[in-house]
Amino acid sequence: MIERFPAVMEIPVQWGDQDLFAHVNNTVYFRWIESSRVAYWTQSGLHDLMHPRGLGPILASVKCDYKKQIRYPDTIQVGAKICKLGVSSVTLDHVITSKNNDAVSAIGQSVIVLFNYQKQHPIPIEGDIREAFEKFEASV
Amino acid sequence: MIERFPAVMEIPVQWGDQDLFAHVNNTVYFRWIESSRVAYWTQSGLHDLMHPRGLGPILASVKCDYKKQIRYPDTIQVGAKICKLGVSSVTLDHVITSKNNDAVSAIGQSVIVLFNYQKQHPIPIEGDIREAFEKFEASV
Amino acid sequence: MIERFPAVMEIPVQWGDQDLFAHVNNTVYFRWIESSRVAYWTQSGLHDLMHPRGLGPILASVKCDYKKQIRYPDTIQVGAKICKLGVSSVTLDHVITSKNNDAVSAIGQSVIVLFNYQKQHPIPIEGDIREAFEKFEASV
């Protein structure tokens, strides 16, 4: 399943990621999801395309559905791919898989708005920026 | 608005809660939301009612919508109240307000399943457990 | 004891600060110590004095000795005061006290170097900068 995600990051579970319940704490999943968003941004070339123009992403919303507990020791993979490319916003789907379980441990979703920091308003996703999204998605 | 939430926790923003963008990192909001869930559980008496019976909550899903950036220094309040009391699951609404902005900085939602850890299955929310939810909600 | 520290911050323990051992995880103490360093810097006026000149602090070393476990729920106070004011570096003593225990839970120490970011070298602590340290220390 993770093969269909153009941006994937592999991260070892650290002992301290666990909480009192002896499983990875719910907030750690959002750190991993964030890592996959950043991986998407840099590996797709979007960062290099947008940053010099004063454009960048703003996180509007993020969620996570927990499917199976993750425990230490383990290594997870977290992926990001487009669910929906809107006028000014992108919805990314995320999946977190565990090497121990060989199963989907969690699924997530981020909503990102593309923003002009100088003019302080959202920008339309068009031209070479839209192409960069489409090209990166087509790479898998 | 926060006055309508039966469980409220007040937490100072720490400098290290900020990320590269000089605002509180998105994952920190989930630590705060978690704190309000635990405050709900203990202040409502649900923990004392359920724990001796081998019953407890499992987090199935959590989300956060970011409305306004939070920066250091500031103090936030985070609240939890019932959105929907289902057969075996509870949906909690959360709000995070900033003392600096005097505004809603973020809203969140948690879905929690009540679980029998010995029998390893969800339990119906009924009897004194349902009453504890209703009584705590009526306290504001 | 905390009264002799010119910079003090009060922070509630969050449930998620705990680890598998049901006490506050050792890394959380360093977040608190960091918060007291920043409080020292801003409340003493050092930030306002140094920042416009392109000067700032660099953390060279930090340590923590754990005396008594801290558990949720509790509220801690963390303080910072000068142990030694060197030529280019400052050693700060820290103390972390628990409201539940009414005792010292941990003591820490930070070594900070004052740095000229443009010239990329340490600066001597003299003139109004040294005075700001001395004045702030004398305020308790």
Next chain:
Amino acid sequence: MIERFPAVMEIPVQWGDQDLFAHVNNTVYFRWIESSRVAYWTQSGLHDLMHPRGLGPILASVKCDYKKQIRYPDTIQVGAKICKLGVSSVTLDHVITSKNNDAVSAIGQSVIVLFNYQKQHPIPIEGDIREAFEKFEASV
């Protein structure tokens, strides 16, 4: 240098490990150091030896000296090896190296007390426990 450490863990730097100064925050180093302590404990067989007897480690003190900044993206290695094996306590040396810099980014030190949780007092490091330390150290 890291080759001389019997317990080594490799961890990718995550974007969110950075703070406002665009380098990895000082607290993250202590999470990595903790991970190397746990790796030492499990890989040496000490955990399996001590846990069934109600014995375990308690962290008395930890420190970190920062040598070179670490930035995202990078991958670090963190190691643990004995500095001093005392009567009831062990001092571990840690090193953190960066793949980007090919250099030592930080060095750390942990002091751990071996403890009988039932009797609530420190235990002497002797017999098969001392041998497990010595054997693991001799493995590199």
